[in-house]
Amino acid sequence: MARPWITVLLGTPPIAWLVLAMLWFGTGDGTPVFTVFIASFPVVFAGxxxxxxxxxxxxxxxxxxxxxxxxxxxxxxxLPHVISYLFPAWIVALGSSWRVVVMAELLASSDGVGAALASSRAQLDMPATLAWIGAVVLLLLALEYLLLEPVKREIERWREAGARREGLA
Structure with a gap:
């Protein structure tokens, strides 16, 4: 029943949601939060x-x-079966969330990484711009490989046991 709504949410570009959120919530913290949620939820739901x-x-x-x-x-x-589909969705949603939140902060906020990028862009400060981009990418990598990947390995221990068992057969 929710599938058509998820298709609509997935098909609507995040920038369109950002514009709507700016009209609904103004330029406060609600805009990036709403935009990230509305851009990430359908991916996780579909997974x-x-x-x-x-x-x-x-x-x-x-x-x-x-x-x-x-x-x-x-x-x-x-749960183990559904979670094995949710982890890839969470990783995609995490990457998408970072792009969306930086874009939302750049256009609708006076603080955060996006606002700092807007400031460095306005000042034509290439080193600061690259530093902010590097910081976002490093944080994304840390979240994925230091947080999500160990949790995934722990939850999906049953896969390794099954793979070893099939290799022995």
């Missing part, structure tokens, strides 16, 4: 939806044959 739709029937059948309680079905079957 979760795909994960929920692609769970193999055999796992559902197995959980019924063994009469697993609902909480075990959720934590041991559904």
């Amino acid at each position: 979760g939806m795909q994960g929920a739709r692609t769970l193999e029937q055999r796992w559902r059948d197995l959980s019924q044959v063994f009469a697993l309680p609902w909480h075990m079905r959720v934590t041991d079957i559904y």
Whole structure:
């Protein structure tokens, strides 16, 4: 039921949402927050939806044959499968969020990285501009590889065990 709305949200460019947010919220902090949310949510929702739709029937059948309680079905079957689809969506949303928030701050805020980039652009300060861009990219890399990737490896330990088991067979 939500799929057409998600398609509309995905198809609307973030700059259009930014303009609307500036009209609705002014040039305060609400504009970047709204724009990031509206640009990232559909990606994450689509990833979760795909994960929920692609769970193999055999796992559902197995959980019924063994009469697993609902909480075990959720934590041991559904959640691991859906999360394996959510992690790539979160990584895409994270990268997209950084682009959108910097753009939103550049156009609609007087503070933040985007505002600092606007200031360095106005002053034709190439070293400061490159430093801000480098800082954003480094922070993005740190978030992905120091935060998301270890959590992903921990949650998806079952994949490694399955891969080892299949390699031995």
